[in-house]
Amino acid sequence: MAIVIDGIGELTTNDPEIGRLTDAAVVLDGGRIAWVGPSEAAPAADERVDVEGRAALPGWVDSHTHLVFAGDRTSEFAARMAGKPYTAGGIGVTVEATRAASDEQLAANLRWHAGEALSQGTTCLETKTGYGLSVVDEVRSARIAAEVVDEVTFLGAHVVPPGTEPESYVDLVCGEMMDATADLVRWVDVFCEQGAFDEAQSERVLCAAAARGLGIRVHGNQLGRGPGVQLAVRHGAASVDHCTYLTGDDVAALADSDTVATLLPACDLSTRQPLAPARRLLDAGAVVALASNANPGSSYTTSMAFCIATAVLQMGMSVEEAVWAATAGGARALRRDDVGVLRPGARADLQVLNAPSVTHLAYRPGVPLIWAVWRGGIHPM
Numbered sequence: 001m002a003i004v005i006d007g008i009g010e011l012t013t014n015d016p017e018i019g020r021l022t023d024a025a026v027v028l029d030g031g032r033i034a035w036v037g038p039s040e041a042a043p044a045a046d047e048r049v050d051v052e053g054r055a056a057l058p059g060w061v062d063s064h065t066h067l068v069f070a071g072d073r074t075s076e077f078a079a080r081m082a083g084k085p086y087t088a089g090g091i092g093v094t095v096e097a098t099r100a101a102s103d104e105q106l107a108a109n110l111r112w113h114a115g116e117a118l119s120q121g122t123t124c125l126e127t128k129t130g131y132g133l134s135v136v137d138e139v140r141s142a143r144i145a146a147e148v149v150d151e152v153t154f155l156g157a158h159v160v161p162p163g164t165e166p167e168s169y170v171d172l173v174c175g176e177m178m179d180a181t182a183d184l185v186r187w188v189d190v191f192c193e194q195g196a197f198d199e200a201q202s203e204r205v206l207c208a209a210a211a212r213g214l215g216i217r218v219h220g221n222q223l224g225r226g227p228g229v230q231l232a233v234r235h236g237a238a239s240v241d242h243c244t245y246l247t248g249d250d251v252a253a254l255a256d257s258d259t260v261a262t263l264l265p266a267c268d269l270s271t272r273q274p275l276a277p278a279r280r281l282l283d284a285g286a287v288v289a290l291a292s293n294a295n296p297g298s299s300y301t302t303s304m305a306f307c308i309a310t311a312v313l314q315m316g317m318s319v320e321e322a323v324w325a326a327t328a329g330g331a332r333a334l335r336r337d338d339v340g341v342l343r344p345g346a347r348a349d350l351q352v353l354n355a356p357s358v359t360h361l362a363y364r365p366g367v368p369l370i371w372a373v374w375r376g377g378i379h380p381m
């Protein structure tokens with residue numbers, strides 16, 4: 001059944017040929033975009049939705065979350081707000097709670113958060129394992145994630161579980177654990193940071209992933225300068241995420257590569273780190289994505305609108321750059337061309353704001369602006 005969404009006051013398409021339109025319409029059919037253009041030329045459809053001058057744009061592509069988890073870390077957050085630094089040490093608390101949860105509890109928690117994200121306009125969601133850290137717990141995390149989200153990443157190399165010798169844990173991740181999860185995931189990630197995995201260990205993880213034909217991504221330069229960015233670029237990773245502490249060489253390497261710099265402003269704020277240098281990256285020519293990093297420790301939000309408002313108000317990004325980074329940028333970080341864009345053939349993932357322009361995302365921070373969402377042509381709300 002074809003639906004025409006008509007009366008769009010401002011339409012952001014992210015398609016370089018179509019550009020941004022005013023007085024526009026979009027036709028959805030069979031889960032795909034069938035037509036995009038001026039209202040006056042819109043073809044007839046089975047159903048017409050008049051959005052009365054509101055702004056429409058692609059749904060958010062949230063390319064970095066950790067939502068297969070159980071438990072709560074409110075007290076760690078409160079201690080941090082009282083001055084205790086974030087060290088990623090709390091990951092162990094979530095690992096314990098996740099291992100103790102049933103499959104049903106983990107799946108319900110993931111579905112709840114995925115629904116929360118969708119209700120805020122996120123129509124394409126990535127999530128990671130990484131709170132299991134044993135073969136059995138990583139496999140079940142990957143299986144549960146694969147049932148719920150669009151993109152699944154194996155992050156067995158999140159931290160070394162307590163009581164385990166680091167090199168033998170890397171052997172396990174690169175061997176039995178990766179073999180057991182490979183059919184359930186598209187991506188492999190590694191947390192390359194002091195206190196997690198060093199450069200050589202991270203490199204082993206990336207090589208093991210590439211040898212199995214899996215895509216690679218890296219958590220890098222989150223808590224200090226380090227080898228993560230250069231490693232990601234050298235290995236042709238789809239993205240390197242965090243990028244909070246960058247040298248000039250890191251910026252230049254990203255600008256000269258296809259590796260997307262995925263910035264996580266909600267995490268930088270929640271962990272009391274400086275905000276990632278978005279402007280430097282953009283001015284150098286790097287491709288920047290914005291993602292929520294939703295997880296119970298360092299960034300417990302699924303709000304992409306919050307990330308956009310922060311990027312504009314505090315990180316020197318224009319509204320247009322931030323919106324692109326949270327849609328097409330996320331799609332680039334996931335190496336997808338069917339989401340984050342409104343053009344014929346793309347997935348029918350669209351959001352309508354209760355506002356006349358995307359500028360309101362930063363102009364009205366913290367205000368829920370979603371008026372309607374379609375995902376794969378389905379109108380869940």
Ligand code: NIG
Nearest residue numbers: 088091191219293295297298
């Ligand atoms: O991306 N950096 C490592 N992993 C997560 C944090 C996970 C946690 O603290 O539970 C992140 O920030």
